[in-house]
Amino acid sequence: MRLPQVRLQSQQALISIETERAQVQMQQPKATQEIQQPQAEVTINTTPSRLTIDQSQAWYDMGLKSVKQAHQDEAKRGYQKVLEGIARRVNDGNEQMKIENGGAPLITQAVRHAYKPEKQFNIGWIPSTFAVKTDYQPAEVDIRVNVNAPMIRNTPNKPIMSYSPGYARTGIRQENDLQVDFEPLVFRNFQFEMSI
Structure with missing residues (x-):
């Protein structure tokens, strides 16, 4: 006698997820600056x-x-x-x-006036x-x-931004599945079949 057998074969469901990242682009233009320096x-x-x-x-x-x-x-x-x-x-x-005091004043005066005094010599500088x-x-x-003072004009420029949002897509990549296989019980030469 053979015993009945039940075989179960299952398959899990699989989910698929597809994502794309968000993208942000930023540009910051330089400030516009004008400088003038008048001369001193x-x-x-x-x-x-x-x-x-x-x-x-x-x-x-x-x-x-x-x-x-x-x-x-x-x-x-x-x-x-x-x-x-x-x-x-x-x-x-x-x-x-x-003259009453004595002496010979006329002779003395005659001798004194007859001879001129010697010239004195000394070193000198000209001039x-x-x-x-x-x-x-x-x-x-x-x-x-x-x-x-310098004249400075400064004009700031706003940043340029662009944004692309991201997304996520979900789906079922594989569906769940359950397969049941049943082998019937056999008595003597009788055959009994049962299916689910």
Whole structure:
């Protein structure tokens, strides 16, 4: 006798999912910027330097004088000589007036006036030291700077965005299935069939 047998064969359902990602595209244009820098205003005022050289004393020491100066110097020297002559004569007269004090004033005066005194010699410099006088006034520079501020114009640009939404599609890739196979029970030569 054979026992009946039941065979089950099943198949699970399968789901299919198809997706596409969302896409975002962004572009950020640079800001529009304009910069202008006006030039600074510079004003320069210069007073020139001045150099004065006075060498009249050097020319004077070398005997190179103007006519006017030569006349003045000779007049002073003549006046001085006149005063010296008057003083010498007064002195000689006083010596002769006091002859009672003894001595021989006339002989002494004759010897003194007969011989001129020796000339004194010494080293000198022509022209004299520091005869040339200089005077220097340095230049003056006045600088004025007027700074102009830069002019800046800035225009921001909005970002450019594009968006593609994503999606998900679902479906059944394989349907579920159940198959039942039944083998009937056999008694002696009887056959019994049963199907579901």
